[in-house]
Amino acid sequence: MSAAAGLLGTPAIVRAQSAAWPTRGSVRLVAQFPPGGLVDTIARLMAPSLSQALGQTVLVENRAGAGGVIGTDYVAKAPADGYTLLVSHASVHVFSTATLPSLPFDPVGDFTHMGLLVEAPNVLLVKADSPYRTLQQYVTAAKSRPVRYGSSGIGSAPHLLGAMLTGEADAPNLDHVPYRGSAPALQDLMAGQIESMIDPVTTNVAMLKDGTLRCLGISTAQRLPALPDIPTFAELGYPRLTSAQWLGLSGPKNLPQPIVDRLSALIPQILARPELAVRFEDLQTKPPAQPVMGTAFTDRIKAEISEWTAVARRYNITAA
Template sequence: MNRFARRALLALAALAPLATPAAAQQFPGRTITVIVPFAAGGPTDTVARLVAESMGRDLGQTIVVENAGGAGGTIGSQRVASARPDGYTLLLHHIGMATTPSLYRRLAYDPVGGFEPVGLITEVPMTLVAKKDFPANTLAEAVAVIRRDRDTLNYANAGIGAASHLCGLLLMKAVDAPMTTVPFRGTGPAIQEILTGRIDLMCDQTTNTTEQINSGALKVFSVTTEARIPALPNVPTSAEAGLPAFQVSVWHGLYAPKGTPAAVTQRLSQALQVALRDPKLVARFADLGTVPVPQAQATPEAHRAFWMADIAKWKPIIQAAGQYAD
């Protein structure tokens, strides 16, 4: 390489750091895609569509939500991890981001190092629900039925690693009675099977069950949080109903591919924080039994700290269960 070529390369290298802020200042200049790694109609999909609508208004661009379900959320996650790190392809995922590193021993992408956290969104309670004609009306009665009929009952989930799967693990451990599990490509399809009566039981997030519970389409036994929730004031907590070990909630967060410029990630985080203050979004979340996280948690830094702590929390639980997705 001659000296003129070397000088040209050095000049380009000197200009490279200047290019990133300029690109970030112009961001976003086109439509953004948010990948939900689960089927349409599920609770994470619901959260994503509400957040995308509000964020899009602040960013001045359309945000399209695209479902890429399958393999416990890893198919959609891999797609984002391998996307161009420019802020135009994002991932909205739930607690599965904390359990995937332990559930999967072999993945085609790095489930931690492949992403830049943008901010937390909400922490959603779970509900234990059943088909309308399930032969129990309280959690205590349901536990008795599960223990008695464990060999004939079926429990739905959205695949290994899904929130419904994790909740089911805790339930079966708490009642000391394994059930036949039936995986689906998302909780939306699973709920439909419960509504038809072909599935007996399931844990699902309030964002996906509250309306069905209030309409009487689903039977509910408990919410899996420490306190009752306003959207379902007459539904007892698991602890109240005699099963204190059965507690879990599902948090959601927004991610960009690793290497996304910090200025772009911060702009997305800013838009997320604006969205979480949107009265329309807050009201809709309340209808679904949840609330936005405090503003301080909707930042990349707080999101990362929370995420790492939850990875450490779930690792021993998953290892004790001995159930891996691969």
């Protein structure tokens, strides 16, 4: 075969290999946070359905550390062959980008972003016996005396949301207390070491429903049907506090188009499965009303990086 013929044949070989994907082993779905958290939970919900749809085992692999940066970087540098995928998270792709001086990857250019999976709104939580029964009581207190709120860390989405509330409510004594994750923050909240915390609703639904926790506000545009007594920040006078932490499906940059097309077609189908819809309802962490795929997903990431970088600069927040 001539060199020219060999060159002409290469794309055909690549297409054939991509079309046959996955055939040579398990697909790894990387969760960049520890077991038991939001990312791990969604990854383990998605994996069996992906396995069934692809006809190949999909294994969840936890690669935690550095606020999700380690696992995300691992996928950014993995071969673009479809066998290493990422449950991408706004915590890393948006909020770390907005607050860290540098990252070992480009959150847009080093990835193939295929589609948004679910969105998790944030909530402002207090204990059931807290003296603060409304957001107005809470911010009024923080105008004159220290009121502490915990978060999952400096530069996290809850931290930035709290900074926005501090500024917009003109409550200078609303003090941020960072933790190494939501679990220790919740532990201190229940022990009375802090007065409140801001956290995704996902892991707090049960305690809200049984009355252990009270929610003073939620970052959705409308109230959640499953938690109708929780007011939105928007209806309480803070419309800019409307945001959600999304999770998506991404891979390394230059993922072959046949693989991208196959996964992009599968995402809406899998998210619509009745058994997953029930679990998403339980967690109050749901797919978007309209699919956000491909370029639209990438554009959303770019827009949120710009938006939250501006917020971080306005309130002088850096995770370094």
